[in-house]
Amino acid sequence: xxxxxxxxxxxxxxxxxxxxxxxxxxxxxxxxxxxxxxxxxxxxxxxxxxxxxxxxxxxxxxxxxxxxxxxxxxxxxxxxxxxxxxxxxxxxxxxxxxxxxxxxxxxxxxxxxxxxxxxxxxxxxxxxxxxxxxxxxxxxxxxxxxxxxxxxxxxxxxxxxxxxxxxxxxxxxxxxxxxxxxxxxxxxxxxxxxxxxxxxxxxxxxxxxxxxxxxxxxxxxxxxxxxxxxxxxxxxxxxxxxxxxxxxxxxxxxxxxxxxxxxxxxxxxxxxxxxxxxxxxxxxxxxxxxxxxxxxxxxxxxxxxxxxxxxxxxxxxxxxxxxxxxxxxxxxxxxxxxxxxxxxxxxxxxxxxxxxxxxxxxxxxxxxxxxxxxxxxxxxxxxxxxxxxxxxxxxxxxxxxxxxxxxxxxxxxxxxxxxxxxxxxxxxxxxxxxxxxxxxxxxxxxxxxxxxxxxxxxxxxxxxxxxxxxxxxxxxxxxxxxxxxxxxxxxxxxxxxxxxxxxxxxxxxxxxxxxxxxxxxxxxxxxxxxxxxxxxxxxxxxxxxxxxxxxxxxxxxxxxxxxxxxxxxxxxxxxxxxxxxxxxxxxxxxxxxxxxxxxxxxxxxxxxxxxxxxxxxxxxxxxxxxxxxxxxxxxxxxxxxxxxxxxxxxxxxxxxxxxxxxxxxxxxxxxxxxxxxxxxxxxxxxxxxxxxxxxxxxxxxxxxxxxxxxxxxxxxxxxxxxxxxxxxxxxxxxxxxxxxxxxxxxxxxxxxxxxxxxxxxxxxxxxxxxxxxxxxxxxxxxxxxxxxxxxxxxxxxxxxxxxxxxxxxxxxxxxxxxxxxxxxxxxxxxxxxxxxxxxxxxxxxxxxxxxxxxxxxxxxxxxxxxxxxxxxxxxxxxxxxxxxxxxxxxxxxxxxx
Amino acid sequence: xxxxxxxxxxxxxxxxxxxxxxxxxxxxxxxxxxxxxxxxxxxxxxxxxxxxxxxxxxxxxxxxxxxxxxxxxxxxxxxxxxxxxxxxxxx
Numbered sequence: 001x002x003x004x005x006x007x008x009x010x011x012x013x014x015x016x017x018x019x020x021x022x023x024x025x026x027x028x029x030x031x032x033x034x035x036x037x038x039x040x041x042x043x044x045x046x047x048x049x050x051x052x053x054x055x056x057x058x059x060x061x062x063x064x065x066x067x068x069x070x071x072x073x074x075x076x077x078x079x080x081x082x083x084x085x086x087x088x089x090x091x092x093x094x095x096x097x098x099x100x101x102x103x104x105x106x107x108x109x110x111x112x113x114x115x116x117x118x119x120x121x122x123x124x125x126x127x128x129x130x131x132x133x134x135x136x137x138x139x140x141x142x143x144x145x146x147x148x149x150x151x152x153x154x155x156x157x158x159x160x161x162x163x164x165x166x167x168x169x170x171x172x173x174x175x176x177x178x179x180x181x182x183x184x185x186x187x188x189x190x191x192x193x194x195x196x197x198x199x200x201x202x203x204x205x206x207x208x209x210x211x212x213x214x215x216x217x218x219x220x221x222x223x224x225x226x227x228x229x230x231x232x233x234x235x236x237x238x239x240x241x242x243x244x245x246x247x248x249x250x251x252x253x254x255x256x257x258x259x260x261x262x263x264x265x266x267x268x269x270x271x272x273x274x275x276x277x278x279x280x281x282x283x284x285x286x287x288x289x290x291x292x293x294x295x296x297x298x299x300x301x302x303x304x305x306x307x308x309x310x311x312x313x314x315x316x317x318x319x320x321x322x323x324x325x326x327x328x329x330x331x332x333x334x335x336x337x338x339x340x341x342x343x344x345x346x347x348x349x350x351x352x353x354x355x356x357x358x359x360x361x362x363x364x365x366x367x368x369x370x371x372x373x374x375x376x377x378x379x380x381x382x383x384x385x386x387x388x389x390x391x392x393x394x395x396x397x398x399x400x401x402x403x404x405x406x407x408x409x410x411x412x413x414x415x416x417x418x419x420x421x422x423x424x425x426x427x428x429x430x431x432x433x434x435x436x437x438x439x440x441x442x443x444x445x446x447x448x449x450x451x452x453x454x455x456x457x458x459x460x461x462x463x464x465x466x467x468x469x470x471x472x473x474x475x476x477x478x479x480x481x482x483x484x485x486x487x488x489x490x491x492x493x494x495x496x497x498x499x500x501x502x503x504x505x506x507x508x509x510x511x512x513x514x515x516x517x518x519x520x521x522x523x524x525x526x527x528x529x530x531x532x533x534x535x536x537x538x539x540x541x542x543x544x545x546x547x548x549x550x551x552x553x554x555x556x557x558x559x560x561x562x563x564x565x566x567x568x569x570x571x572x573x574x575x576x577x578x579x580x581x582x583x584x585x586x587x588x589x590x591x592x593x594x595x596x597x598x599x600x601x602x603x604x605x606x607x608x609x610x611x612x613x614x615x616x617x618x619x620x621x622x623x624x625x626x627x628x629x630x631x632x633x634x635x636x637x638x639x640x641x642x643x644x645x646x647x648x649x650x651x652x653x654x655x656x657x658x659x660x661x662x663x664x665x666x667x668x669x670x671x672x673x674x675x676x677x678x679x680x681x682x683x684x685x686x687x688x689x690x691x692x693x694x695x696x697x698x699x700x701x702x703x704x705x706x707x708x709x710x711x712x713x714x715x716x717x718x719x720x721x722x723x724x725x726x727x728x729x730x731x732x733x734x735x736x737x738x739x740x741x742x743x744x745x746x747x748x749x750x751x752x753x754x755x756x757x758x759x760x761x762x763x764x765x766x767x768x769x770x771x772x773x774x775x776x777x778x779x780x781x782x783x784x785x786x787x788x789x790x791x792x793x794x795x796x797x798x799x800x801x802x803x804x805x806x807x808x809x810x811x812x813x814x815x816x817x818x819x820x821x822x823x824x825x826x827x828x829x830x831x832x833x834x835x836x837x838x839x840x841x842x843x844x845x846x847x848x849x850x851x852x853x854x855x856x857x858x859x860x861x862x863x864x865x866x867x868x869x870x871x872x873x874x875x876x877x878x879x880x881x882x883x884x885x886x887x888x889x890x891x892x893x894x895x896x897x
Numbered sequence: 898x899x900x901x902x903x904x905x906x907x908x909x910x911x912x913x914x915x916x917x918x919x920x921x922x923x924x925x926x927x928x929x930x931x932x933x934x935x936x937x938x939x940x941x942x943x944x945x946x947x948x949x950x951x952x953x954x955x956x957x958x959x960x961x962x963x964x965x966x967x968x969x970x971x972x973x974x975x976x977x978x979x980x981x982x983x984x985x986x987x988x
Contacts, residue, residue, distance in 0.1 A: 067949055071956060075932050078960065082967045083925030085918060085974075229950050237952045241936040248932065280968035287960045294953055 022191030029190035040277035048200035053139035053338035061311035063297035067234035076251030095266035110429035111437035112523035118356035128418030133395030136338035199336035206333025211292020246496035254416035259348035350387035421447035436519035443510025455498035684716035733861035754789035
């Protein structure tokens with residue numbers, strides 16, 4: 001019997017079939033056929049990579065040691081799946097709308113495309129997953145060894161190390177071949193997923209077959225099996241509540257956070273609706289996987305010699321019964337579990353390592369794509385292939401160094417606790433908009449440190465890395481820092497203990513730091529995009545169009561995605577925009593589409609940075625927003641400036657219009673002045689000429705008549721002289737040639753003088769004065785001021801058209817200015833004349849006889865010489881002129897005396 | 898829950914769709930209840946309660962029930978959702 005040789009042959013054959021299936025599926029997908037590749041069943045089956053060799057073999061061992069407790073590992077994921085409406089639906093929607101490539105990418109994207117977070121998550125994932133890969137290698141080696149033991153013809157011992165090495169190498173080749181054929185993770189690995197689905201079927205079938213054989217072949221039916229269980233050492237249901245609940249929670253958390261689960265669940269997801277089937281079909285799958293675990297464990301304990309490894313009961317029971325075919329099938333089941341897990345984990349980790357560690361470093365080192373003559377695509381693929389090889393080699397190394405055995409077997413749950421550290425950032429990111437980058441970093445940091453300290457390091461056994469004194473006495477001898485009973489919590493299983501402390505303190509740090517720190521704009525944008533993903537599954541980001549050259553983008557994209565794909569994307573976009581050729585307009589829409597396409601290849605953060613470099617800024621989104629905001633502010637400012645200018649122009653236009661009106665009036669006045677002055681001069685001159693001619697002719701005139709005529713001549717000559725005096729006065733004033741004669745006197749005296757001068761004593765005009773208010777001392781040119789007053793009074797006398805004309809003189813003022821208002825009770829000056837009354841020869845009424853119209857012009861000149869003013873107050877009941885005089889401090893003092 | 902869902906009276910189909918979503922949300926709560934029930938059986942007087950076989954049978958039955966119920970809800974939700982989507986596209 002050459003069982004081992006047959007086994008190796010069958011295994012190789014099996015691997016060849018897997019290759020074929022993967023290859024065929026890839027080809028079918030490439031040709032656009034094979035819609036069945038994208039069916040929900042395939043998706044559901046691909047989720048089965050949760051059931052690794054550790055669960056395939058280990059579940060039985062777990063059951064043999066602690067009864068039903070092993071079920072918790074399946075119950076957790078079951079709860080997550082039936083609760084898909086809460087979490088998975090959202091996760092998948094976000095994964096699709098944001099083109100997420102890994103869990104590190106998700107967390108980094110959510111928290112402002114932060115690469116630091118991406119690196120941290122990647123490192124934790126690598127540290128947590130490498131031992132797990134070692135565990136898979138171990139299980140394959142152990143199962144081979146079990147065969148070798150049973151094979152009597154085989155004399156040579158098989159070397160564990162060699163087997164593990166070749167398994168690792170084979171897996172690396174398979175993964176590289178089917179996992180990195182296309183760079184864009186969003187194009188999905190159809191071949192791989194297909195192979196994994198096939199493996200899922202194989203392992204379920206194998207386990208069910210062994211179970212059926214054990215129950216009906218070895219044990220003699222259901223009733224007998226139940227009797228055996230009752231009689232076994234695990235007959236009593238005796239699981240501590242904390243372990244039951246804690247392990248269920250732990251496996252639920254790990255199910256969401258494991259990089260490989262994220263890969264198949266979110267990244268490889270073809271269609272959101274596949275979740276509907278997976279939500280019930282995957283729990284059913286898990287249920288079937290665990291259906292026969294307890295019977296196999298019990299029968300194994302019963303039938304196999306004491307001391308045999310319960311982890312291998314699945315294999316050793318058929319071997320013992322001589323069922324080689326079944327044993328080989330069982331081996332293939334275990335092999336499938338191990339390989340599918342390793343393949344997906346390697347892909348997930350290599351994506352993370354290349355997108356979050358190597359590519360950013362490489363981009364930085366080479367100063368961005370623009371300077372690089374090589375092909376980014378080549379670099380990315382090479383990075384991934386190397387990462388896969390390195391990760392598998394690390395797994396192998398870990399297996400060799402740890403020496404396998406019990407220490408390694410425990411690593412499954414330890415690894416779970418490690419990746420469960422992503423849970424707070426993941427959950428917070430999905431459901432809480434206030435969660436921010438600092439919080440996520442703090443939480444991850446705290447959780448990771450506690451995990452390493454309380455679970456990971458102690459797992460190597462005392463004195464391996466962690467000194468026994470620390471384990472016994474706590475760090476620095478602090479009792480409450482004992483790794484396996486932190487803060488004095490004793491009596492807990494180490495795994496549950498570490499899980500409880502690390503995740504809860506992780507949550508606490510995450511929440512507190514998030515509450516206390518302020519997120520950047522990108523984070524807040526992403527937060528809204530993630531938390532409210534169902535309200536707007538629109539593309540994220542938002543690039544500023546027009547700034548980027550299509551050609552540059554095309555060059556960059558070709559380097560990353562390869563020429564064909566990039567050109568396809570560009571020409572499609574151009575076609576959509578209604579342009580031919582390969583260069584579409586760089587609209588925001590196109591840019592975010594392109595960013596997502598690139599994100600599939602190099603991760604969100606890197607893609608963002610790359611487009612950012614072309615658009616001219618590493619954090620373009622923030623700066624974009626700022627720039628847009630600035631621009632808006634500038635436009636608003638500019639428009640308000642324009643408005644102000646427009647207003648100013650309108651004001652100027654109004655002023656010009658006023659000036660124009662005034663000029664027109666002045667022109668009319670000037671004409672009137674000329675005719676007026678000729679008339680004014682001519683009238684007296686005519687009389688003087690006429691009467692002087694009469695006198696010259698010497699006709700017989702009565703002396704009376706002679707007198708009369710001579711006095712008329714004299715009067716007219718006087719009138720002429722006055723007119724010329726006025727004109728001279730005005731001209732002198734206007735040319736500032738007068739010398740002011742500053743005196744001090746009281747206002748009352750001045751007004752009395754003016755009253756006499758204006759001849760109001762025997763006129764009909766009544767004067768009203770307030771002598772008390774007038775008791776003000778003035779320090780000015782009193783004669784000139786009196787001239788102004790006289791003028792105003794005689795104007796009132798001449799022009800006030802009331803039946804009982806009254807002139808009211810009111811004195812008011814404040815500390816600086818004294819106002820003397822001359823108010824009569826007439827009709828006032830018509831509006832259209834108000835503007836010109838202070839002009840020369842301006843007369844309110846042509847019909848009313850009067851002076852030459854120079855009086856007010858002279859008054860205005862005088863007042864401006866005296867640093868005061870005279871103005872017409874419109875809107876009063878009659879004509880009101882206001883004379884304003886500055887009050888001299890000296891005058892005030894005198895007035896006070 | 899969303900801003901667009903504010904109207905108090907909606908078509909029967911929409912209403913039922915929302916209740917189905919509620920049911921889908923409640924499934925894990927029910928699951929947690931069912932799965933953690935055995936913790937309280939320890940030391941109970943129930944003859945089967947302390948037996949591994951009894952607990953195992955109970956858990957598997959609960960499991961099948963949960964998977965079945967989720968299947969029904971998911972299937973119904975799908976048709977509801979499709980219709981809703983059609984309506985939205987038409988509107």
